[in-house]
Amino acid sequence: MKVLVTGATGFIGRQVVHRLREAGVELRLASRQPERLDAGPDTMQMPGYDAPAEAFLALTRDVTDVVHCAGLNNDQGNAAEADFRAANAQLSARLAHAAATQASGRFIHLSSIRAVIGARASATIDENTIPDPQDAYGRSKREAEIAVLGAYASHGRADAAILRLPPVYGIGMKGNLATLMRLADTALPMPTGALTANRSLLSSQSAARAVWHLLCHSEPLRPIYLASDEPPVSVAAVIGAFRRGLRRPTRLMTVPAGPMRTAATLLGKRMFWDSLTATQICDPSLLVSEGWAPEPSTLERLTEIARLRNPRRPV
Structure with a gap:
């Protein structure tokens, strides 16, 4: 071969x-x-x-x-x-x-x-x-x-x-996941109560x-x-995993979706907000039925990726 x-x-x-x-x-x-x-x-x-x-x-x-x-x-x-x-x-x-x-x-x-x-x-x-x-x-x-x-x-x-x-996701990732990591790497409280939709990642x-x-x-x-990891994870859980790896306080607030959608619209970020609140689940059953095994520890892997980004930050 x-x-x-x-x-x-x-x-x-x-x-x-x-x-x-x-x-x-x-x-x-x-x-x-x-x-x-x-x-x-x-x-x-x-x-x-x-x-x-x-x-x-x-x-x-x-x-x-x-x-x-x-x-x-x-x-x-x-x-x-x-x-x-x-x-x-x-x-x-x-x-x-x-x-x-x-x-x-x-x-x-x-x-x-x-x-x-x-x-x-x-x-x-x-x-x-x-x-x-x-x-x-x-x-x-x-x-x-x-x-x-x-x-x-x-x-x-x-x-x-x-x-x-x-x-x-992985070292060097881009797109929305990289944006979420940057947001997680702040001291600001994160309004994740509205970000409960589940997403498939890989x-x-x-x-x-x-x-x-x-x-x-x-x-x-x-x-x-x-192909996808199993099970899917919520955006709120992704942010929490990143914050654990970055050694940031969790600071996740429960905020209803309506006010957040309005704020995103006013800031010109409605499309980004809608992409975060959509549920998108991939079914890898066909690949699994042929012998491929999905990653079962998505959040732990995300935490490790964030930790490797800032390995010297004190707890």
Whole structure:
């Protein structure tokens, strides 16, 4: 087995590389920043979506499997819809077509629950949930999913799979979880009484374990999988976990949702507030039924991540 990992210097890509190396897998690594990788004959520049076809053929030549982590994330606040579509949908389509012609093994495409639901929607989702993306990022991820599965189907192959992820946490995380940690790292009381909605999260290490599982388990691949920790946790519990790790006083206040929603609206933060108060639960039953084990200690892991951020702060 020789596996191409794209986005190898990214938040999740680094964990995938680490997990595969632990398993003794031969790797080819691709990144937009290859200088951040160990120099070697199988370290390559990630082509742009408009690169010549030969660049994608060279990238996938002599590998058996592909793990596609590269893409433009939704924490890029200045990205336009065309940027997301190019970096996520068009790039994925070209890579998948090249891999389907010459890589003999599996293609695992890392996607997001944003391909299915918007950030402010409340839902429980599984692999059969009808996609209804609500923003440019989500639409580009859904288009990428369709392109990858379509590329393999056009070559008569069924060994590509989409792995949809909820918000992923770990050292170096970004997005709403990083914002919550910054908020937790203050002396201000936190009005978490309104933040009781449950959310599915996933550790970056568990995401990497899910990738390895899909690469090597013996059953035929299904088109769509979801991974998540179990059980889901509330936003209030997440803030509490961060504060324990940061050695901050808990100071969680019970405040009704109405006044907080009004305040968020006045401050121009209504969309952020709505994203915090939505219940979004991922059902990883399919992946679990095939032998993958979810992370059972989400809050303890979040506390440890926060502790590592400020290890010298006195109790």
